Amino acid sequence: MTSLLVIIVLVLLAVALWQLTKIFDLTQVGSTSDSSQVANDKDNHLQGYLMFGFLAFLYIFTIYGLIAWGNLPLHTPASEHGGQVDHLMNITWVLIFIVQAITQVLLYYFAFKYKGKEGQKALYFADNNKLEALWSIIPAVVLAGLILYGLYAWTNIMFVDEDEDTIVVEVYAQQFKWTARYAGADNVLGKANVRYIEGVNTLGVDLSDPNAQDDIVVSELHIPKGKKVHFKFRSQDVLHSAYFPHFRAQMNCVPGMVTEFAFTPTYTTAEYRDLPYMIEKVSHINDLRAKKSAELIAKGQPGLDPYAFDYLLLCNKICGASHYNMQMKVIVDSPEDYKKWLANQESLVKQVKASLEQPAEGAAATEGEVKKDTVAAADTVAVAVK
Amino acid sequence: MSAEGHDHAHDHEHEHHHKETFITKYIFSLDHKMIAKQYLITGIIMGVIGISMSLLFRMQLAWPEESFKIFNVLLGDKFAPEGVMANDVYLALVTIHGTIMVFFVLTAGLSGTFSNLLIPLQIGARDMASGFMNMISYWLFFLSAVIMLASLFVESGPASAGWTIYPPLSALPQAIPGSGTGMTLWLVSMAIFIASSLMGSLNYIVTVINLRTKGMSMTRLPLTIWTFFVTAIIGVISFPVLLSAALLLIFDRSFGTSFFLSDIYIAGEVLHYQGGSPVLFEHLFWFLGHPEVYIVILPAMGLVSEIMATNSRKPIFGYRAMIMSVLAIAFLSTIVWGHHMFISGMNPFLGSVFTFTTLLIAIPSAVKAFNWITTLWKGNLQLNPAMLFSIGMVSTFITGGLTGIILGDSTLDINVHDTYFVIAHFHLVMGISALYGMFAGIYHWFPKMFGRMLNKNLGYIHFWITAVCAYGVFFPMHFIGLAGLPRRYYTNTNFPLFDDLQNVNVLITVFALVGGVFQLVFLYNFFSSIFYGKKAEQNPWKSTTLEWTTPVEHIHGNWPGEIPEVHRWAYDYSNPEHDVDFVPQTVPMKPGESVLHH
Numbered sequence: 001m002t003s004l005l006v007i008i009v010l011v012l013l014a015v016a017l018w019q020l021t022k023i024f025d026l027t028q029v030g031s032t033s034d035s036s037q038v039a040n041d042k043d044n045h046l047q048g049y050l051m052f053g054f055l056a057f058l059y060i061f062t063i064y065g066l067i068a069w070g071n072l073p074l075h076t077p078a079s080e081h082g083g084q085v086d087h088l089m090n091i092t093w094v095l096i097f098i099v100q101a102i103t104q105v106l107l108y109y110f111a112f113k114y115k116g117k118e119g120q121k122a123l124y125f126a127d128n129n130k131l132e133a134l135w136s137i138i139p140a141v142v143l144a145g146l147i148l149y150g151l152y153a154w155t156n157i158m159f160v161d162e163d164e165d166t167i168v169v170e171v172y173a174q175q176f177k178w179t180a181r182y183a184g185a186d187n188v189l190g191k192a193n194v195r196y197i198e199g200v201n202t203l204g205v206d207l208s209d210p211n212a213q214d215d216i217v218v219s220e221l222h223i224p225k226g227k228k229v230h231f232k233f234r235s236q237d238v239l240h241s242a243y244f245p246h247f248r249a250q251m252n253c254v255p256g257m258v259t260e261f262a263f264t265p266t267y268t269t270a271e272y273r274d275l276p277y278m279i280e281k282v283s284h285i286n287d288l289r290a291k292k293s294a295e296l297i298a299k300g301q302p303g304l305d306p307y308a309f310d311y312l313l314l315c316n317k318i319c320g321a322s323h324y325n326m327q328m329k330v331i332v333d334s335p336e337d338y339k340k341w342l343a344n345q346e347s348l349v350k351q352v353k354a355s356l357e358q359p360a361e362g363a364a365a366t367e368g369e370v371k372k373d374t375v376a377a378a379d380t381v382a383v384a385v386k
Numbered sequence: 387m388s389a390e391g392h393d394h395a396h397d398h399e400h401e402h403h404h405k406e407t408f409i410t411k412y413i414f415s416l417d418h419k420m421i422a423k424q425y426l427i428t429g430i431i432m433g434v435i436g437i438s439m440s441l442l443f444r445m446q447l448a449w450p451e452e453s454f455k456i457f458n459v460l461l462g463d464k465f466a467p468e469g470v471m472a473n474d475v476y477l478a479l480v481t482i483h484g485t486i487m488v489f490f491v492l493t494a495g496l497s498g499t500f501s502n503l504l505i506p507l508q509i510g511a512r513d514m515a516s517g518f519m520n521m522i523s524y525w526l527f528f529l530s531a532v533i534m535l536a537s538l539f540v541e542s543g544p545a546s547a548g549w550t551i552y553p554p555l556s557a558l559p560q561a562i563p564g565s566g567t568g569m570t571l572w573l574v575s576m577a578i579f580i581a582s583s584l585m586g587s588l589n590y591i592v593t594v595i596n597l598r599t600k601g602m603s604m605t606r607l608p609l610t611i612w613t614f615f616v617t618a619i620i621g622v623i624s625f626p627v628l629l630s631a632a633l634l635l636i637f638d639r640s641f642g643t644s645f646f647l648s649d650i651y652i653a654g655e656v657l658h659y660q661g662g663s664p665v666l667f668e669h670l671f672w673f674l675g676h677p678e679v680y681i682v683i684l685p686a687m688g689l690v691s692e693i694m695a696t697n698s699r700k701p702i703f704g705y706r707a708m709i710m711s712v713l714a715i716a717f718l719s720t721i722v723w724g725h726h727m728f729i730s731g732m733n734p735f736l737g738s739v740f741t742f743t744t745l746l747i748a749i750p751s752a753v754k755a756f757n758w759i760t761t762l763w764k765g766n767l768q769l770n771p772a773m774l775f776s777i778g779m780v781s782t783f784i785t786g787g788l789t790g791i792i793l794g795d796s797t798l799d800i801n802v803h804d805t806y807f808v809i810a811h812f813h814l815v816m817g818i819s820a821l822y823g824m825f826a827g828i829y830h831w832f833p834k835m836f837g838r839m840l841n842k843n844l845g846y847i848h849f850w851i852t853a854v855c856a857y858g859v860f861f862p863m864h865f866i867g868l869a870g871l872p873r874r875y876y877t878n879t880n881f882p883l884f885d886d887l888q889n890v891n892v893l894i895t896v897f898a899l900v901g902g903v904f905q906l907v908f909l910y911n912f913f914s915s916i917f918y919g920k921k922a923e924q925n926p927w928k929s930t931t932l933e934w935t936t937p938v939e940h941i942h943g944n945w946p947g948e949i950p951e952v953h954r955w956a957y958d959y960s961n962p963e964h965d966v967d968f969v970p971q972t973v974p975m976k977p978g979e980s981v982l983h984h
Binding site (some may be wrong): 036048051062089096100103115117121122128132142152158159202233256276281285289307319324 | 434461555556698701737748753765770788839841850868870
C-alpha cells in the first residue's frame, strides 16, 4: 500500500511539474506551425488498407472463436422450459450474426473504399427520408417479433399456476452455502423466519407450525425427473442468486422476502452425463486436469481428482469474500430413486429433538426471550409465504 | 438571442484578465477551457488507476494460483501476502475499478472535459453561464476523487460490494470488511460527486439555452452540443435519485433505519432490521444506473458524429434524425432500468414491461449506427487518429449493442444474467465505445486545448493495438459467459466444470495486458505533445464549427473582438454550391444559396 501511495504522490508531482513548465512554455508563443500531424494521402492510403485488414481480423477472429470455443457454451438444456429459452436464443443469434456481418462490412469497407485523396470531393448527401424510414421500420418489425416471442416465453416460465401439481422445495442461502428444505408429505413448507434460528434449526423454521412437522432439511438437492419443482428462495444475510445454468434457471435470494422459480427437469444426472456432448466435454476437462495434475505432482503438491459431471447450483450475486465458492450439488433422480432418497431423510423436528436430548448448557435459558421477539416476525413471513 | 448585452460585459471584463496569478489561472480558474483541461488530466489519472486495477485482477483470473511480486509491491503485505491476492481484495479491486471507470473517467473525465471545452466554443459564448459554479463543480469532483482514492488506504479496505453496492452486503461490515469505513468513504465520495455533476449539468443546460450566439438556432447546433445538452438533462433527472439512495443507505448503516434491510441473521445474531427491502435499493440505484450508461455514451456519440462529418468531408447523414434519436434514447433510458432486475424477485409482469421498453432502444440505436455508416459512404475520408477511433467506436457500439438484444430480453436474461456475457456486452457497448469516443475527442480537440498537435504516428499505433486488444479481450468473454461462468468470482478453480475455460481466460488477460501497456504510448504522446508537440494551425482539420475561429492561444472570453455571427448549420462540407470543401458556420449564405439539409 505504501508503494501505491508513493506512486500517486509521484503522479501528482509530475502534474505539478507539468503545470509549472506550461508557464514557461506559454512565454514562447508565435513559433511556426505546420500541418505535418494531419493525415495526408500517404496516411489515408495506409490506414485505409489497415481498415480493410481489420475487417479481415474481425471475421477471422470470429470464425476462429466459433471453432475453438464454440463447444464451450451451455448445450442441451436439462429442463422443460430450457428448450424454449434456447430456441429463442438461437433465433436471436442468427439475427445478431446477420446484422453484425452486414454492418461491420459496410463500416470498414467504406473506410477503405472512400479513403481520402487530395482533390477528391465528397458527395454532399445530407438526408434521405426513405433510407432512414427503412432502417427504423425494419428493426422495429424484427424487434416486435422478438418481443412477442420473448414475452410469451417469459410468461410461460415465470408464472407458476398455484393449482399445478408441483413439489415445493425451499432453497436457503447464507454466506457461503446453500441448504434445501423439503415440504414433506403435506407439500406445504412450515413458516420460517431468521428469528427462529437456533442450534440445528439453522433455517429458522417455526417448529410450532403444523406444516413444519414433516419438513426435511438437507445439504444436497435432489429433484425428480419429469416433475415440476417449485422453488422458494430465502436468504438470511445478503443478496444471493440461485443460478442453475444447465436448467436455464436463476432467481435472486433476498433477505426478508420469498422469491420463486419453477422448472421441470428432463434428464436425470446419469442421463445427462451420457449425452455425447457431455462425454466429450468431460473427457476434455479430464485431459486438462490430468496435465495439470502431473505438473502439481512434479512440484510435490497433491494432484487433482478426475472430474465427473454433476448439475450445480451456483451463487451468482456478489455476496462476500468467498462468493466464488458458494455451490451445491444438484442431483436429478428418477422418480423412484427420488422417493427412496426422500424416505431415508430424517425430518427437522426429529433432528431438533435428538439434539435437545443431549444436554445443552444455557440454551434453554434464552429460549423464552427469543420466542417473544419472533411473534411479529412470523406474521409478516406468513403473509410473504402465503 | 440576448448575446449583445452579454458580449459587452465580457469585453469589458476581458481587459482586466491579463494579470492572473498562477493560482487563479491554473488552479482556481473560472475559465471553461482551463476547467476542461483540469477535468481531462484528472480523468486521465483516474483512468490510469482504474485500468491498472483491471490488469491486476485479470492476472489473478488467468493465473489464480501463481504468486506475483507486483501484487505484493502494489497492494502490500496485508492485501497480497507473499504476492497472492486475497479474495476480498479481488472484490475491492473489481468494485473500485467499476466505480472509477464509470463515474470518474467516463462521466466526469469525458462529459466534464468536452462539455466544458466545447459548449461555449461551439455555441459562441464567452464562457459558461456561471464560471464560478463551474469551478466549484470541478473542485467538488476533485475532492470526491481524492476521497475515493483515500478509501483505498483504510484499515479494512475499500468498498467491495461491487460498483452497484447492493445492500445488505454494502450495509453490513459483518458481511464483508470493505463495508466498513471503506463503504462510508465511497458513499461520501459519491454524494460529493453527484453534487459536482449536478452543478456541471445545470451550467451546461443554462448555457446552451441562453448563451448561443446570434444565428445559432437549436437546429444549427453541432451534434456534440445536442448530446451534451441531453446528457446534462438526463443527469439532472437521474443523479438525485442515486443521491437519495446513497443517503438512505447511510441512514441504514449509521442510524439504524430499515429502508433496505429486513430479517437478517449474520455472524451468529439476528439484527434488528425489519420491513425494508434490498429490491427498493436496486430500483433507486438503476433509476440512475441505467441512464448513467447513456450519460456515458451520448457525449461519445456526439463527439464521434462531429469528427466523422469533419473527416469524411461530408455532412453528418440525417442531422435531424440524429437529434431525434438522441432524444428518443434519452427518453427511453429513463424507463428501462428494470432490465437490470429481471430476476431480482420483482413481479414478473414488470419484467415484461421492461423487456418491451428496453428492446425499443434498439430502434434509435440502429438509426444512429446506419446514419454513421452512411456518413462514410462516398466521403473523402481523412483517416486521422481521431477518425480511426470514431470508426472503432461505431464498430464496438454495434458489436456490443447487438448482444443487448439478448440481455434486454427477460427470457434470455435468466441464464446469462451476471455472467461474463454481461461483462462482454457492457464493456463493448459503453466502456470501450465511450473510451474510443473520449480518445477520438482528445485527438481531435487537443490542438484546441493545448495549441499543439498530437503525434499522428503514435496515434495510429495507439489505435490499432487498442482496437485489436479490445476485441481480443471482450470477444472471447461472450463464450465463457455463455458457458455459465459467473462474474465477480475470485477464481474458478473450485469448479472443475469451468476448467476448460481457463485457456480462454489466459488469452483474455494477455490481450488485456498488451492493450493496457500500450496505453503508455498514448500517455507519452499526450504529455510530451503538451510541451513539444508541433504548433497547431488555427483550424487544422478544416472544420466548420465555431471553436476553430478562436485564436490558437487561449484568451479569456474566447474571441478577441465581437463574437462571430452564425449563418448556416454546422455541416456544410463539400457543399456543391461552394468551391471549397468546407464552409464555416460564420460564412454568410450566398445570395440565392439553397438550404440543402432540409
